[in-house]
Amino acid sequence: MIAASLNSAFGRAGLLLMLAASIVGGLSIVFGIWQNDRRLLRQAPRYAWLALAGSVLAAVMMQRALITRDFSLAYVQQVGSADTPVLYNFAAMWSALEGSILLWGLTLAGFTAAVAWRFRRRSNDELVAWALFVMFVVTAFFAMLSFGPADAFAAGAPNVFEGPGPNPLLQNHILVLFHPPILYLGYVGFTVPFAFAIAALITGRLGEGWLAETRRWALFSWSFLSIGILLGGWWSYEVLGWSGVWAWDPVENASLLPWLTGTAYIHSVLVQERRGMLRVWNLSLLISTFALTILGTFLTRSGVINSVHAFGDGPVGSWLLGAFVVIMIVSLGLIFWRGDRLRSPGSIDSPISREGAFLANNVLFTVFAFIVLLGTVFPLLVEALQDRRTVVGAPYFDRLTMPIGIVMLFLMAIAPVLPWRKASQELLSTRLFWPGWCGVGAIVFSVLVGADGWAPIIAFGLGGFAAGAALRQIVLATRRQGWRGFVGRANGGMVVHLGVILIAVALAASNSFTHSATLELRDGDVVEWGGHTFALESVTVDINAAESERALKANVLLDGEQVYRPAITTYLNQGITVGTPSVRTGLAKDVYLTLEPGAEPGGDVAVIRVFIKPMILWLWIGGLIMAVGTLLAAFPGQRQRKAVDPVSAPVGGSGPPDDDAVDESAAGTKDSTDGRPRVEVGARSTRTGEGSGEL
Amino acid sequence: MSGRSALNRRVKSWPGWVLMVVIAIAFVVVGSTRSSGPQTPEDRVDEITQRIACPVCDGESVFESQNNSSRSIRNRVEQLVRDNELEDQEIVDEIVNAFGGDLLLVPKASGLDALVWLLPAMGLVIGVSGLAVAFRRWRLEAAGTAEATAADRALVEAALADDPDEP
Incomplete structure (x- = not known):
């Protein structure tokens, strides 16, 4: 007591x-x-x-x-x-x-x-x-x-x-310790840039000062949100037994929504820092990101949407919904109040420019977020209006988001080589040449190793194209600056891009080329399938010391090398039975085993399902590279030039600038006293060439 | 160095691009046309069950779910695939008819459900149109041919009113 x-x-x-x-x-x-x-x-x-x-x-x-x-x-x-x-x-x-x-x-x-x-x-x-x-x-x-x-x-x-x-699913894998806290670091971290955005609206200091203050906070939060989402996919893969990493479950969607708007923000904020433009848009993205974390929590913690890993149905929902409404009203009210100070005097010269690419990126991310939000809440809408049950599942999201993903990969290839303001055709053909060949190389390689279907091959090609563009930037920067060519926002950002590309390619490969079979294994027989051999050694039962878990395991010798133990685990206190997969992880492919019901302890027969899934390991490697890239991006770049104000006026007839290798982190900005960027007609930050070599 | 630059320019000229595009198209066509579909009956079962909702779960597909209702639907799909008489969509329709309820994970394109398809398309159109309008306005402003706005006129009037030389 x-x-x-x-x-x-x-x-x-x-x-x-x-x-x-x-x-x-x-x-x-x-x-x-x-x-x-x-x-x-x-x-x-x-x-x-x-x-x-x-x-x-x-x-x-x-x-x-x-x-x-x-x-x-x-x-x-x-x-x-x-x-x-x-x-x-x-x-x-x-x-x-x-x-x-x-x-x-x-x-x-x-x-x-x-x-x-x-x-x-x-x-x-x-x-x-x-x-x-x-x-x-x-x-x-x-x-x-x-x-x-x-x-x-x-x-x-x-x-x-x-x-x-x-819940038994929350006590059988080590990732349960890390996935939620890391995800929360991402979710909650976006409160900081949101708070500064509101503070900027209240004080009227709507220049670029508050952006500079919160740059690393936003990056830090985005990074943790990314890692948290990936760890959730890893947990799903290792625990749930259906061999997938992402099911478009409402709780998963709730974490993806702020990630999408947050990703749009960390790109479009560069336009504001550089050009003093898109102020309302950037504020809206930050406010949306924060509001979506609250809305997502409402959707998954109020009981209004059912999901395998949603919980809670008490009054907390109405509190969270109330908070969401207040956030929206206050934020929109402040933006309306400060409307006069939010107008940007500048203009974007050409769609074929770094700014144009960021704007296209933002449209895509916003539409992506809208699709995810709509698909997640649509069953609620139908139930409210027509009182009937409907389910919006993975095929809907896959169908609508796949084309967006492909266009995003294309943008990832183009954007890094685009200069600010305007690009000429000659400049593009020069800078995109080797990245283009990387894309062609990826297509040729994928076809030669057996890929089929236009969508994955295009995805691999665009992945190679985008990877070529990112590597080009890194090679140029390291030639010029040595190891410092890896740090700074532009260069670290390219490392992040490489991680994202790996993840996209791995998802395309695993979604398109997974094969499965149901095999009946008998003691003493060797079954061949998919280039592998499977032999049942025994069927055993393990009961833990506390006698709370009973695991029926099929001990399967894979390729005559190592025994894998897919199991059906019964949690005796809860009376819940869960399939527990056993996975052989490899660089090229995973062999994922699950046990089907029907096996008897000590028996000589077991039915297993086998999934052969290519490139799964590269999802996690891609996540690691993203994390490393974010750390590199958080470091200041080499050339700490004199800070300049955002350039908001068009450059007069001086031809296309050639500064794509400029590290944006060095293009620091300061608030002018009235909260507006000073307009520098024709002013530009230090111009840099393309490095010591040509790529 | 200049020789290297000239070589670099020549390599990157249009024949190089044409070769690149030809190779890319050729390999994409080869890869696309040899598409063989599902390799095993289980692959086909997996594809079909990913389109059917588990009748008693919270948003899971029959493919993901491990409960008895989903298993019985999966068994039925396996049977229909073994029979090899129906196309995938026909199997889905058969399951929906046999098991009842709203089992489709892809909403229909009719009635209220059509909104779930229409709204994203509208969102994309609005986004792209908005960008097009913004770029047009910026281009006109840069060219100095944009119409003066009321704010511009007010600014000029205020400046004129403050001008000490004004009589």
Whole structure:
């Protein structure tokens, strides 16, 4: 009982501290600005630390409750069990609604404290103060959720001394430990650029200063969101037994939506930094990204949409929907209010330019996001209007998004070689020549190794084309700058592109050329299929020490080399049976084995399904390259030139500029005092050539 | 160095591009026309079951789902594929008729469901048209032939009003 009261009391105390610190911190900023009291503004960051301390205390108390199996708490009754292994017991905190909101709050408080620390010497700056205010408001909202509709420390039913543990699917793979927290780092991280966007609207400092402040925060969040999504695909592949990585499930879609708008943003923001244009558009993308994280959480945590890994159907949904509405109203209201300062004086000279490519990229990403959103909520719409059930599944999303993906690959090939402002035909034919041959090489290679069907071959060709363009940029940059040619936003961005291309090619290959068979294996026989041999050694049953899991395993010798053990695992406490695949991973292809029902322990027959899936490993390698590329992109490039203001006026008749190798990170921008970019007619940042060689 | 540049330019001239395009088209045509479809009956079953919703699950396809309802549908599809009398779409129709309910994972293009196809197409058209309009406006502005807006006129009037030389 003492433990129970401690966990609940200290957990709630932590949440109360988080809530109170956020509210007082926010009020301190508002009064500080209102009264022009710098002392109040300077002390605001301290409340961020207090809020973080409160959220850490709450999380620690929840972990303590799970470790000590404190069944006085309703949440532990729901997800706790004496039989859950230590690591999965740790991850049980985010295996249901209340704990996942607690993790969200912890991450958010962490980001708020990080912002307070990063800008500790500028707490007097109104832009920073308002951004911190927005962070406090969002933190307070999630603290309130944890107190009320998603109360993680609510008392449970009396005399309960055992629970079922987390969903069995959430306690049989190590990725459960990493996938949700990393995804949350991405989700929640976008709160920071959103907060600065709102602060810029409130203060009217709508130049490019706030973009420069939040550049790395957005990149960091995008990177974690990307890695989190990929880890989710990896988990699905290794655990769910259907051999796929992406099912267009509503929860998956909810994570993809902010990624799509976030990706559009990190591209289009370059146009604003460079040219002072697209201000409203960039603000809209950031606001959409943040709002979509809230909408996605509403869709998957309110019970309005069913999904295999959605949970929660309580009042939390109406709170999240309310937050979404408030975010939209406030944001749109602020944009309307600041409309006069958001007009950009410049123009984009030609569609065949870096800016033109970014705009096309943005249209594609926005339409992609719209398709995903529409397909996800369409069943709700039909149910509301016609009271009937409808399902929008993977074939719909595949059909509509595949052409967009192909055009995106084409843009990835073209955009890196395009200069800002305008490109001539001669310049394009010169710069695209070797990338073009890379694309042709990819087509020839894929056909020679047996690829068929126009769509995957085109995808491979465009992948090669885009990879050639990215490599061209890296080669030119490294020739000129040595190892520093890998760092900076332009060069690191090309490394990210290489990762994305690998993922796209791997997806095209695995979706188009997966083959499967159902094989009946008898003890002593060797079955050949797909260039592999399969021999059943035995059918065994493993029961874990806690007697909570019973795994029926077929021990299959693959190619006479190694035994793989596809299983059917029954979680005895929950009465749930799950197929557990066994996978041989290779550079060229995976052999994915699952066990079909019907095998008997000690028997000499087992029916297995075999999937041969090409290039799956390259999905994860591509993700790793994306992560490395993002880190490289976050480093400043070599040439720290004098900062220039965005160029917003057309260049007069000087011909097409030739600066595609310029590292945009060096083209720094400063706010002018009135929040508008100074117009430099004909001004350009340092012009660089194409490097020491020709490619 | 200049010799190298000249060679580089010659290599990248139009014959090089023509050769590139010819090779690319030739190999795409070869690869596309030899498309053999599903290699095994199971591949065909997989393709068909990916288009059918599990009747009792939360948004999963029969291909993904492992419950008994999905297994029975999969068994029926396997049977129909073994019989080899029906096309894929006919098998899907047969399953939908036999098992009832709304089992199609691809919405129809009629009635309210048509919106799920129309709206993305409209979105793309609006996006592309918006870009076209914006580029046209920018081009006219750059050429100095764009019509003066009300804001432009107000700016000129204000400037004239502030001009100290104005009598």
